[in-house]
Amino acid sequence: MLRTIKRYKNRKLYDEGISSYVNFEELRESIRSGDDIVVSDRESGFDVTLYVLASMLSQEEFDSPSKSDFAYEKLVEVMRLQRDVQAPPENPVDEP
Numbered sequence: 001m002l003r004t005i006k007r008y009k010n011r012k013l014y015d016e017g018i019s020s021y022v023n024f025e026e027l028r029e030s031i032r033s034g035d036d037i038v039v040s041d042r043e044s045g046f047d048v049t050l051y052v053l054a055s056m057l058s059q060e061e062f063d064s065p066s067k068s069d070f071a072y073e074k075l076v077e078v079m080r081l082q083r084d085v086q087a088p089p090e091n092p093v094d095e096p
Contacts, residue, residue: 003030005039007048013039024056054078 005022006014015022027037039049057075 001035003027003035003037005037005052006042007039007052008042013052014042024059027052028056028060050078 004016005027006016008014013022013024013027014020031037037049037052038047039052040046041048054075
């Protein structure tokens with residue numbers, strides 16, 4: 001199931017499907033149950049899903065120090081993947 005979430009300026013998260021505010025723990029459990037989420041900024045409409053997911057991982061690190069290495073490794077992995085996708089070609093082909 002896809003859950004559509006709006007992020008308000010005060011960082012509150014509103015799930016449009018259930019017409020209710022939700023917190024990180026509720027979203028975390030939903031994701032672990034197999035749901036997908038899309039989070040957009042209410043004012044601008046920008047997709048802030050990755051920001052919210054990173055914030056969730058960061059909060060989990062503080063809530064459960066035993067999981068901190070896992071959260072760090074996953075965030076670094078995502079950042080490296082993002083870098084690899086955005087990196088320009090090393091040897092661009094010159095056009096005549």
